[in-house]
Amino acid sequence: MSTTQIFLIHLFELIAAVLGTIYLKKKYRDDNKSSRYLVLFLWLTVLVEKVGLIPRLSVSFDELAFFKDTFLGKSNYWIYNPYNIISFLFYIYYMKMNVVSNKNKNILKVLSIFYLLITSVNLIFVEGFFAKSLSGLTFILGSLLIMYAVGLYFYEVLQSDIILNFKKMLPFYVAIGVLVFNLVVTPLFIYSKFYAHNNPDFIKVYTSVLIILNVFLYSCYSLGFILCWQKNKSY
Known part of the structure; x- marks a missing residue:
């Protein structure tokens, strides 16, 4: 991605965190702790993204050139792979906090533990903590679990007056x-693992789609914060 494209994504992330x-x-009557955890997670994302810029900045700025020979400057996968695990676990936990059925809550709890164990073992003992790419297992399995968790949430919404x-x-x-985000990016991520290095046109499409999806994702959060704040304000 170009510097401008990265800046655009980071800007929308920051806007969502600030909002x-x-x-x-x-807010006045919203006592749901999940919203507080969401905001904390958004600020964590902002922080991780800034740290992830170190390799690019160490090349662009002489003042940061000393990072080049350290693990901080050589790659940013060392922070994104653990972050991805945390990210997927957070969204599963977030959906768990917003479903009503104890059965569904327990299912998501078990799936979270299963996911944490599998991905941690894979990252530490198989792919390595300082892997040279994003962990496919972490991303694909996490995306599937998130889609399942969101499906449970929507199912409960459709079955109640909340709708x-x-x-x-x-x-x-x-x-x-x-x-x-996950419905679109997951198949593209799988495809990129096999063909991206031989297909520059795909890389351009993949990059463009990632930018659009990130803007859409954080715009959804921002819109939600604004509309829900207006709801509470009306009380």
């Missing part, structure tokens, strides 16, 4: 953003 912080300070007010529910916007 989330404002939402937490302005009448879904437009003013923050989890709805999170679920939409995460579902669309």
Whole structure:
């Protein structure tokens, strides 16, 4: 990605985190802890993205050239692979907090433990903590579990009166953003593992789609914060 494209994604991430912080300070009746965890996770994402820029910055700025010979400057997969595990676990946990059925909560809890064990063992003992690419197992398995968790959430919404007010529910916007993101990016990610290095045209398409999906994802969060804050303000 170009510097401009990266800046665009980081900007939307930052906007979502700032709006989330404002939402937490302005809301009145929303006692749902999941919204607080979401905002904390967004700020974690902002931080990780900034650290992930070190390899690029160490090449562009002489003041940071000393990072080139360290693990910080050689690659950023060392932070993105663990972050991806945390990210997928968070979204599964977020959906778990917003489903009502104890059965569904227990299912998501078991799946989270299973995912954590499998991906941690794979990252430490198989692919290596300092792998030279994103972990396919972490991403693909995590995406499937997230889509399942979001499916459980939507199923409960459709089966209850909540659907009448879904437009003013923050989890709805999170679920939409995460579902669309993973539905589109997962097959592209799988394809890229086999063909990206021999197909520059695919890389351009893949990069463009990633930018659009990231903008869509964080726009969903921002829209959710704004609309749900207006709902609370109306009280």
